[in-house]
Amino acid sequence: MKTYAEINARIESGKAVVLTADEIIDYVDRKGLEAAAAEVDVVTTATFGPMCSSGCFLNFGHSKPRIRMSEAWIDDVLVYAGIAAVDMYLGATELRYNDPANMNYPGEFSFGGGHVIENLVAGKTLQLFALSYGTDEYPRREVRTYFTLDDLNQAIMVNPRNCYQNYNVAVNTSDRPLYTYLGKLDPRLRNATYCSAGQLSPLLNDPLYETIGIGTSVWLAGAPGLVYAEGTQHCPTCRRGDNDVPMEGAGTLALTADMKQMKPDFVRGVSLMGYGVSLAIGVGIPIPILNPQILKRAAVRDRDIYAPVVDYSTDYPERTGKVLGHVNYEQLKSGQIxxxxxxxxxxxxxxxxxxxxxxxxxxxxxARGEFLLSPPIRRLPLQQTMKPLKITEKAK
Amino acid sequence: MTTKKLFLFFPKCETEKPIIYHLVKDFGLIINIFRAKVTPDEEGYLALDVTGEDANIEKGVEFLKTFGVNVDPFNKSLRWDASRCTHCGNCLTHCPTHALKVADRQTMRVAFIEELCIECLACVRNCPYGVCTSAF
Incomplete structure (x- = not known):
């Protein structure tokens, strides 16, 4: 048994034993669970993939004369201006102005919010165009200017849903190709797409949220960040295996970090033909090995993590709940199921x-003593479901 | 006999001449064209394999250069930008010849085997990160 304080003291003295979530598997096999739990302080987990519920708050500073921006675009991508005068929220899936979307099906979606975020973190020069209705204290009605990340007062990534605990494996049983957020699905079950880091993925290594909670320190695209809330659609009450690992979507995390400290390699705009744009982001979360049970869960391997195979031609869009079967990540990573x-x-x-x-x-x-762990200030919910949207005919 | 992949860029003035005919007839080369875009009064592009004796391939390339055709082995008609690839693996099932494949199942890194590429352009349309691009 170890405490966060003891682990942090070992990290600060440069003596902490830290292994990745793939290294720990063989280590536990070799040393045995109890001995490994006594030796290992931290297991690092990670994931990198498109996470549509991502975006950032930006503060531009005040022009002379001042403007209260009421509509604004960055590189022709609309940002949300319904907050304070020069604060904006830039969302990952926003399309570029005049993008034909799926009018020429399947649309290309070559540029959007995710790409603006990528360029911003990469230090590129971006264009701001904003309009205003003008007020007594904010008389300016229009502004067009150029800026980089350095020019902003704050650029804080605030992602309402990252790190889906598990995810569907998408297939297509119909006779025509489908263009989805999981890529192009060829007709008559010719391909399948999954989206999880499996045995490396944060919440698959802590399936019951024993160490990852609100306040947990995370690595968000290279910047020190934290879990600020449960992610949207967090749904812990799902089908789970004997090892408590969810066999479907389940838990999610809301993450935040300072974009000025991010590494461009881990912040990438995504274009999905026929679907839209998104942002792929890299997340790393350390798991403190407080006891053997936590280590046992962190040593989970691909073959013990199952994902549902879902037909995106009917069952997913119509929300029938039907699953064609389950496959594990060892099978998925072999390239054929x-x-x-x-x-x-x-x-x-x-x-x-x-x-x-x-x-x-x-x-x-x-291991170098540059990243300390933080105990969660609150646990993530373990008992809640996900409500569907009911379409009602009358107001209640 | 060797096979070499060539990407030819035709300046506007040369698109009328039967260049491929001469490669076959005069130099005994076997030609396999992957893609071509040769339209009147415009610049032209041709992506092809040539198979033959090394000396003949060399002579053929020299012959092409006399027309002002640009033969650049480093400027590819289908480019895979390794520095932008995230190794997600979305391309794998769309590449019919497995020119894009997992190089190592331990790390799941993706590799591009240029010799296997037939330039179907499926990867250009499907890559979420714009890693694969076509010169034409």
């Missing part, structure tokens, strides 16, 4: 390679 007796080639939208890179970066940062 079997569904309805048919062998299907598998692609992915989550990058295991990038997740691995992040897990190593965070491991080394902790």
């Amino acid at each position: 079997e569904v309805n007796g048919k062998k299907i080639d598998v692609g992915s939208l989550s990058s295991y390679a990038k997740a691995l890179e992040i897990a190593h970066l965070l491991r080394d940062q902790i």
Whole structure:
């Protein structure tokens, strides 16, 4: 048994034993659970993939004369201006002004909010265009100017939903191709796409949210960040395996961090043909090995994590709840799964390679004493469901 | 016999000449065209494999250069930008020849085997990060 304080003291003295979530698997096999739990202080988990519920608050500072921006665009991408005078929220999935979307199906969606965020973090020069109705103290009615990340007072990423605990494996049983947020799905079960880092993924290594909670320190695209709330659609009451690992979506995290400290390699705009734009982001979360039980969960391996195979031609859009079967991440990562007796080639939208890179970066940062752990100030809910949207005919 | 992948850029003035005919007839080269865009009064592009004796391929390339055709082995018609690839693996099921494949199942890093690429452009349309681009 260890405490956060003891682990942090070992990190600060440069003596902490830190392993990644893939390294820990063999380590526990070799040393045994009890011995490994006594030795290992931290296991680093990570994920990298498109996370649509991402965006950032930006503060531009005040022009002379002042403007209370009521509508604004950054590189022709609309930002939300319904907050204080020069504060904006830039969302990952916002399209560029005049993007034809799916009018020429399937649309290309080559540029949008996610790409603006990528360019901002990469230090590129962006254009701000804003309009206002003008007020006595904010007389300016229009502004067009150019800026970089350095020019902003604050650029704080605030992502309402990241790190989905698990995710569907998408397939298509229909006769026509589908263009989805999981990429192009060829007709008649010709391919499948998954989106999770499996045995490296943060919430799959802490399935009951014993260490990851509100206030947990995280690595968000290289910047020190934190979990500020449960993520939207956080739904812990789901089907779980004997190891308590969810066999479907389940938990989510709301994350925040300072964009000025982020690394461009881990903040990438995403274009999904026929679907839209998004932002792929890298997240690393350390798990303190407080006891053998926590270590046992953190040593979970791909073959013990199952994901549901869902038909995106009917069952997903119509929300029938039907699942074609379950496959594990070892099968998914082999490149082929079997569904309805048919062998299907598998692609992915989550990058295991990038997740691995992040897990190593965070491991080394902790080992050097540069990243301390924080105990959650509040647990994530363990008992709640996800309500559907009811379409009613009359107001209540 | 070797096979070499070539990407030819035709200046506007040369698009009328039967260049491929001469490559076959005069130099005994076997030609496999992946993609071509040769329209009147515009610049032209041709992505092809040539198979033949090394000396003949060299002579053929020299012949092309006399027309002002640009033969640049480093300027590809289909480019995979390794520095922008996130190794997500979305391309894998869309690449019919497995030119894009997982190089190592431990790290799940993706590699591009240029020789296998037939320039179907499926990756250009499908890559979420714009890693694969076409010159034409």
